[in-house]
Structures are given as structure tokens and as C-alpha cells.
Amino acid sequence: xxxxxxxxxxxxxxxxxxxxxxxxxxxxxxxxxxxxxxxxxxxxxxxxxxxxxxxxxxxxxxxxxxxxxxxxxxxxxxxxxxxxxxxxxxxxxxxxxxxxxxxxxxxxxxxxxxxxxxxxxxxxxxxxxxxxxxxxxxxxxxxxxxxxxxxxxxxxxxxxxxxxxxxxxxxxxxxxxxxxxxxxxxxxxxxxxxxxxxxxxxxxxxxxxxxxxxxxxxxxxxxxxxxxxxxxxxxxxxxxxxxxxxxxxxxxxxxxxxxxxxxxxxxxxxx
Amino acid sequence: xxxxxxxxxxxxxxxxxxxxxxxxxxxxxxxxxxxxxxxxxxxxxxxxxxxxxxxxxxxxxxxxxxxxxxxxxxxxxxxxxxxxxxxxxxxxxxxxxxxxxxxxxxxxxxxxxxxxxxxxxxxxxxxxxxxxxxxxxxxxxxxxxxxxxxxxxxxxxxxxxxxxxxxxxxxxxxxxxxxxxxxxxxxxxxxxxxxxxxxxxxxxxxxxxxxxxxxxxxxxxxxxxxxxxxxxxxxxxxxxxxxxxxxxxxxxxxxxxxxxxxxxxxxxxxxxxxxxxxxxxxxxxxxxxxxxxxxxxxxxxxxxxxxxxxxxxxxxxxxxxxxxxxxxxxxxxxxxxxxxxxxxxxxxxxxxxxxxxxxxxxxxxxxxxxxxxxx
Numbered sequence: 279x280x281x282x283x284x285x286x287x288x289x290x291x292x293x294x295x296x297x298x299x300x301x302x303x304x305x306x307x308x309x310x311x312x313x314x315x316x317x318x319x320x321x322x323x324x325x326x327x328x329x330x331x332x333x334x335x336x337x338x339x340x341x342x343x344x345x346x347x348x349x350x351x352x353x354x355x356x357x358x359x360x361x362x363x364x365x366x367x368x369x370x371x372x373x374x375x376x377x378x379x380x381x382x383x384x385x386x387x388x389x390x391x392x393x394x395x396x397x398x399x400x401x402x403x404x405x406x407x408x409x410x411x412x413x414x415x416x417x418x419x420x421x422x423x424x425x426x427x428x429x430x431x432x433x434x435x436x437x438x439x440x441x442x443x444x445x446x447x448x449x450x451x452x453x454x455x456x457x458x459x460x461x462x463x464x465x466x467x468x469x470x471x472x473x474x475x476x477x478x479x480x481x482x483x484x485x486x487x488x489x490x491x492x493x494x495x496x497x498x499x500x501x502x503x504x505x506x507x508x509x510x511x512x513x514x515x516x517x518x519x520x521x522x523x524x525x526x527x528x529x530x531x532x533x534x535x536x537x538x539x540x541x542x543x544x545x546x547x548x549x
Numbered sequence: 550x551x552x553x554x555x556x557x558x559x560x561x562x563x564x565x566x567x568x569x570x571x572x573x574x575x576x577x578x579x580x581x582x583x584x585x586x587x588x589x590x591x592x593x594x595x596x597x598x599x600x601x602x603x604x605x606x607x608x609x610x611x612x613x614x615x616x617x618x619x620x621x622x623x624x625x626x627x628x629x630x631x632x633x634x635x636x637x638x639x640x641x642x643x644x645x646x647x648x649x650x651x652x653x654x655x656x657x658x659x660x661x662x663x664x665x666x667x668x669x670x671x672x673x674x675x676x677x678x679x680x681x682x683x684x685x686x687x688x689x690x691x692x693x694x695x696x697x698x699x700x701x702x703x704x705x706x707x708x709x710x711x712x713x714x715x716x717x718x719x720x721x722x723x724x725x726x727x728x729x730x731x732x733x734x735x736x737x738x739x740x741x742x743x744x745x746x747x748x749x750x751x752x753x754x755x756x757x758x759x760x761x762x763x764x765x766x767x768x769x770x771x772x773x774x775x776x777x778x779x780x781x782x783x784x785x786x787x788x789x790x791x792x793x794x795x796x797x798x799x800x801x802x803x804x805x806x807x808x809x810x811x812x813x814x815x816x817x818x819x820x821x822x823x824x825x826x827x828x829x830x831x832x833x834x835x836x837x838x839x840x841x842x843x844x845x846x847x848x849x850x851x852x853x854x855x856x857x858x859x860x861x862x863x864x865x866x867x868x869x870x871x872x873x874x875x876x877x878x879x880x881x882x883x884x885x886x887x888x889x890x891x892x893x894x895x896x897x898x899x900x901x902x903x904x905x906x907x908x909x910x911x912x913x914x915x916x917x918x919x920x921x922x923x924x
Contacts, residue, residue: 440615441648443635445713446665455661459652541695 301518308511315506325512335513338497342477345408345493349415350472356416357423357472358465364424365431383421391418392485399486406488414486415479419472426471426532430464463535470528474521556780557590558766564627566591566717566749567612572621574607574773581607583773584621594743594750596760598796599770605753607773609719612751613642626716636665641715645722647706649694655705656681656690662713680708683742700731707739711746720752724759736762757797761785769793785845791922794843799878801849801889803842807834807921815921817842820885826861830921844919846892851879851904852911859913865889867908879904881912 282290308326312319329335364377383391395414404410438460442452458465480495487496494517498510557563565588574582581604589595597605610616611623614635623630630638641662649658659680663673681687684704689697694705703723710718723739724732740763743750754760760767761781769776769784769792777784777793788794791802803826805819815834816825819842826842834840855862865881868888872895879891891912895902904910 435646435648437644437646437648438650440613440635441642441644441650441709442661443615444613444640444642445662445709446636448636451665456650460650 304511305515305518308508308515310508310511313508315508315511325508326516329509329512332509335494335497335509338492338494339513341408341411341491342494345411345415345483345491346473346476349412349419349476350469352412352416353419353423353472354465354469357420357468358427360420360424361428361431365428365434380421380424383418384425386418388418388479388481389485392482395482396485405490406486407490410486410488411483411491411493414482415472415476418482419475422471422475423465423468426468427461427464430461430535434461463531467528467532470524470531474524474528477524478517478521555592555765557593558588563590565589565624566593566626567751568622568624569608570622570624572611572618572623574604574611574616575619581773582611582618585773585775587768587775587778589749589751591749592747594740594752594763594765596764596767597751597753597770598757598760598767599755600796601755603770604773605770606721609642609721609751609753612717613640613719614638639716640719641710641713641717642719643706643710643721643723645725647694647702647726649702649705649709651694654691654693655686655697658694658705659709659712661709666713676712680712683711683745684708699726700735703727703735707742711742711748714746715748717749717751720750722754723752724754724756732759733762739763761797769796771796787920788843788922790924791841791843794920794922799846799890799892801844801846803844803887803889803919805840805842807838807840808836809834814916815840817921820883820887823863823884827916828861828919828921829916832921832923834921834923838923841922841924842919843922844914846878846890847876848914848918849889849891850913851881851891851893852913853903853908855911856913860916861918862911862913863889864909864911867904867906867910870904870906877902879910881910 307315307318309321309323310318311322311324360380364373364380367373392414395410395417399406399410399413434457438456439452442456443449447455478495479493480499483493484496484499487493494513498513501507501510567587567589569585569587572582572585573580583604585604585608597608599605607616611618612625612630614630614633617631625638625640650661653661656677659677660673663676668676677690678687681690684707686701686704686708689701689705694702697705703726707723720739724735727735736759739750743763752760752763761784764781766778767781767784768778771792776796777789779787784793784797788797794800795802803817803819805817805826808816808818808825810816810827813829813831815828815830817828817840818825828842850856850859855864863883865883867879868882869880871878871880875895876892877895879893880888881891882888889912
């Protein structure tokens with residue numbers, strides 16, 4: 279590899295600084311002894327300790343986790359089903375419309391998604407709480423899952439499924455024993471993506487949450503309006519950690535699957 | 550090759566294992582199979598041969614249950630198979646891509662079908678090991694498909710499709726992905742396994758040599774229709790159409806007009822100023838009817854002088870020589886510009902070759918060497 283020119287080095291540094299200095303400051307100040315956010319008074323983990331004493335935050339964190347697990351699981355099931363139909367069903371009436379509509383929420387402003395879901399829930403008389411946030415998050419996360427899963431399905435060799443049928447599987451068994459294990463990396467990375475999206479969503483959650491259930495981002499946002507406390511820095515640091523792990527493992531899993539698939543294909547071509 | 554006594558297709562009382570009755574398959578506007586009727590018998594090694602798009606794969610997929618006939622009936626052992634889903638048919642298929650399950654080991658791939666039937670662990674183990682022995686892959690049982698070579702993968706696919714002891718095994722271009730040498734070895738292995746297991750094999754291929762080598766009978770297909778169904782030697786020696794003659798092996802086709810001469814002989818006028826050719830044919834031709842004389846290059850002799858007693862002899866000039874090692878094919882240009890191929894075996898070293906480019910030579914063949922075809 280050739281060495282980078284000074285211009286490239288500078289622009290890379292500036293770019294990354296622009297992206298990550300705010301977060302870095304947040305992380306550093308989460309270990310601040312002082313109660314004043316802007317004054318450094320030595321290293322301490324006491325805000326983390328206090329955070330775990332704060333019932334309101336812990337409660338919100340628990341709600342967030344529940345919502346993330348439930349919505350990402352639901353979104354994975356629905357998104358995988360949508361991907362199967364889109365890739366497999368061949369041509370049917372309204373296929374283009376259907377695939378367009380699957381992807382539309384990806385670019386839809388969140389405020390609009392949130393508002394329309396709110397209207398729907400009020401319309402059908404559903405009390406806002408954990409359930410409504412789960413439904414809302416499932417709605418937008420399943421689009422992401424179906425994008426990830428369908429890109430894997432496009433390269434899936436149909437004759438594998440036919441071979442399973444031929445050897446005595448019912449269609450459901452063929453899916454469970456052959457298709458699912460093979461596309462599993464894509465499904466898992468879809469789940470992780472959905473999980474991460476649900477974890478840090480503020481806009482849609484604030485439209486669809488009720489007094490009974492508040493998620494962590496909402497809690498943080500409302501707490502900050504009363505002034506930034508070091509406790510929130512600590513909490514945010516933990517969230518950054520979780521999201522980072524989620525995103526990195528999602529991309530690692532899909533990359534690994536891709537590498538393995540490439541290697542298999544090359545081996546097959548040689549054979 | 551089967552023993553000469555194995556010919557159930559000649560026995561009018563024999564019950565076919567597979568029976569296609571006026572089967573038509575359409576995909577939208579496209580007719581893949583056109584009103585096709587065919588019987589395939591038990592223990593046969595039956596080859597479906599044709600260019601791509603002739604409908605041979607569609608026929609196989611209908612037998613496996615992945616396609617249903619638009620019209621007509623397909624029977625397996627006397628039963629209409631249309632309502633039977635693929636997983637309930639006593640038919641297994643070896644896929645062109647092998648379709649080995651990448652997440653399972655060789656052992657588990659072979660056991661896959663057995664596990665679907667409620668068989669005991671010991672039964673499955675015994676059967677998988679028997680299959681591994683059959684295809685000589687005992688050492689590779691715990692490898693994954695991507696960790697073995699193409700030839701080994703091909704054998705795993707064969708073992709997996711044979712494990713359930715199907716009545717009928719379908720092979721879709723089974724040797725297409727192998728190189729030539731391996732392909733030839735595998736052909737004999739396939740025949741061996743077919744004989745050992747007594748399973749009926751239906752093989753789809755576009756490789757005429759492969760079909761001729763392995764099959765007890767060959768069906769030559771074109772555009773969804775059967776052109777000819779016969780044993781390999783009959784397909785080669787007595788093709789029933791110019792299409793079949795041309796598709797199988799190398800052939801010279803001489804177009805002319807027939808004139809009956811005696812019991813089953815014909816004169817064929819084929820070019821201005823050239824003496825008529827003579828040929829024997831059991832098929833009848835009217836006087837002046839258009840006909841095609843098909844002669845295999847190896848049945849055409851090449852000589853410097855006109856052979857005294859030849860039924861047919863034409864003079865030409867050596868236009869080109871294709872040296873194939875064991876054989877040489879001479880492309881001889883006749884006075885009217887048409888080319889006739891003559892093939893000789895190279896029993897001598899190449900430096901002793903009798904003819905070279907631009908030599909004037911005589912080509913000759915007997916009255917029974919060629920086949921007279923109407924179209």
C-alpha cells in the first residue's frame with residue numbers, strides 16, 4: 279500500500295474528528311468527578327454507580343430493551359417473509375408496487391411515520407404503551423430486514439430447496455432444514471440491524487409511547503431539557519457501546535458469510 | 550452396455566415403468582413439450598439427448614414433480630403421478646449443480662433423505678456407510694461439500710440421490726462440470742453403479758458421446774418432440790432423419806433425387822454431369838422424389854486410383870486434413886464445390902501419410918454404407 283499524501287491525511291483526520299469528537303467528549307465527561315458537565319475534576323465512575331440507582335432510567339432502559347427484542351424479532355420474521363415473496367414469487371400482479379412499498383419507509387421522514395402510526399393507534403383505540411412502540415418499530419425495521427435478507431436470497435441456489443423436496447421434505451421442512459440455515463447469517467444481521475434501530479429511535483417512539491412506557495432515548499431527551507447531568511453522559515456512553523457492538527457484529531456476520539460464499543463458489547468453479 | 554438379451558422395449562407384453570401419454574407442457578406461449586408419448590422400462594439406462602431448449606430438462610422436472618404437464622398423463626408403475634408432490638415420489642434426482650447442502654457434511658448430506666423417512670438410527674448409519682462404500686468416499690464422510698473436489702462432489706450427489714433406493718433416478722447433466730478424463734471414468738462408474746443397484750436411470754445430456762456410452766436407449770429430442778428413440782447403435786447406423794444423423798456424430802449429407810432400381814436399390818442423381826450414386830434402402834421412395842443420402846465419414850474410403858469394383862466413386866481434391874491423432878479426416882472438395890469428409894485410422898506414422906493438400910483423390914463407398922432419408 280502506498281502512503282497517503284498529506285492532503286488525504288488531513289482530510290481523513292478532519293472528517294473523523296468532525297464525526298467522533300462530540301461522542302468522545304461525551305464519553306470522557308461520563309468519567310468526570312464533578313457535577314458540572316463542563317468542568318473536569320478528575321476520573322471517577324461514580325455517575326455509572328448513580329445511574330444504576332436511578333429507577334426511572336433503569337425502568338426506561340428495561341422498556342427499551344424489551345421493545346428492541348420484540349420489535350426486531352417481529353421485524354425479522356415479517357421482513358424475511360416479505361423478502362421471500364419478493365425474490366421467489368416471480369411475477370405477479372402488483373409486484374413492482376409491492377417491492378416499492380416495502381422500501382418506501384426507508385426514505386419516509388420519521389415524523390410522518392410516527393404521526394401516521396399515532397393517528398392509527400388513536401383511531402383503533404389502542405392504548406399507547408410498550409405494545410404500540412413495538413408495533414411502530416416493527417413497521418420501519420422490517421424494511422431494513424427485508425433489504426438485507428432479499429440481497430442474500432437473490433444468490434440462493436433454488437435447486438438446494440428442490441433437492442430437499444426431492445429427498446422427502448415438505449416445503450416447510452425444506453425451508454427449516456435447508457433454506458434457513460443457509461441464509462441464517464443474513465437473517466441474524468437483519469435482526470441486529472433492527473435491534474439497533476429500535477434501540478436508538480427517538481422520533482417514532484415519542485409519537486407512539488404513552489405515559490405507561492418511556493424508552494431510554496425519550497427519557498434522555500426529556501432529562502437534557504432540564505439540564506445535562508453527568509449521569510446522562512454515562513448512560514449515553516453505555517448506549518454508544520451497545521449500538522457499536524450491534525453494528526459491528528451485524529457487518530462482521532454478513533461479511534463473513536460473503537467471504538465464505540465466495541470461497542465456496544471459487545472452490546466449486548475449480549472443481 | 551447392457552447384455553444383448555436386455556431389450557424390454559421389443560417385448561409387447563413388457564410393462565413400462567414410466568409412460569408419457571400425449572404429454573404437452575406449455576410455459577405461457579412457449580411449448581416446451583409437444584404431444585409426446587414415450588415408454589421407459591425398468592432397469593433401463595435411458596438418455597434424453599438434445600440441444601439446449603429442446604425440452605429434455607422439462608421432461609425430467611416433470612418426472613421429479615417440479616413441473617406438471619399441461620396436457621396428457623405421466624404414469625410411474627401404472628400410477629398417474631400428477632397429484633403426487635415431489636417429496637412423496639419414489640423418484641430421486643441428481644441435480645446439475647449437485648445441490649449439495651453446504652451446511653451439512655458429506656455424511657449428513659447422504660443421510661438427509663433417509664432421515665425424512667422414519668428409519669432407525671442404525672438403519673440410517675448402515676445405509677449411509679453402504680452408499681459411501683459404493684462411491685468410494687468413506688474417508689471424506691466428515692468433510693463439508695466445499696472441502697472436496699468436483700469429482701467427489703459429483704459422487705456425493707449420486708450417493709445422496711441413490712440412498713433412498715428410488716425406483717427411478719434422474720440425472721440432470723450429471724457430468725457436465727467434470728473435465729473430459731474424469732468424465733469418461735465417471736461414465737463407466739455410473740454404468741457400473743446402475744447395474745449393481747438395478748435402478749432405472751434417466752439421464753439428460755447434450756453430450757452425444759456420453760449418451761452413446763452409458764445408455765441402453767437414447768431419445769434424440771428437438772423442439773419438444775422425440776426425433777428418434779432407439780439403441781445407440783441403431784441411432785448411429787440407421788438414423789431416421791437428417792436431423793438425427795447430423796446430431797449424432799459426423800455425417801456427409803448428399804441431397805438428390807431417387808430413381809427406384811430393382812428390389813430395394815435406388816439411383817440418386819445428385820449433381821449435373823456426375824454419375825448417379827447407388828444406395829440400398831428399406832424405406833420406399835418414388836421416382837424423382839427428393840432424398841438425402843447420409844454417409845458416415847469412416848465408411849468413405851479414400852484412394853489415389855478409382856477402385857475397380859466400387860458401387861460409388863467420386864473424384865475430388867484434398868481441401869483440408871484434420872489430424873486427430875488416432876484418426877485423420879480428409880475434407881475432399883468435389884468438382885461442384887461440395888465437400889465430402891472421409892475418415893481413416895492412422896495406423897502408420899504421420900510422415901508416411903499417403904495424401905496431402907491439393908492431391909487428386911477418389912472417394913468410394915458401398916451401396917449399403919449410407920442411409921437414404923426423406924427429410
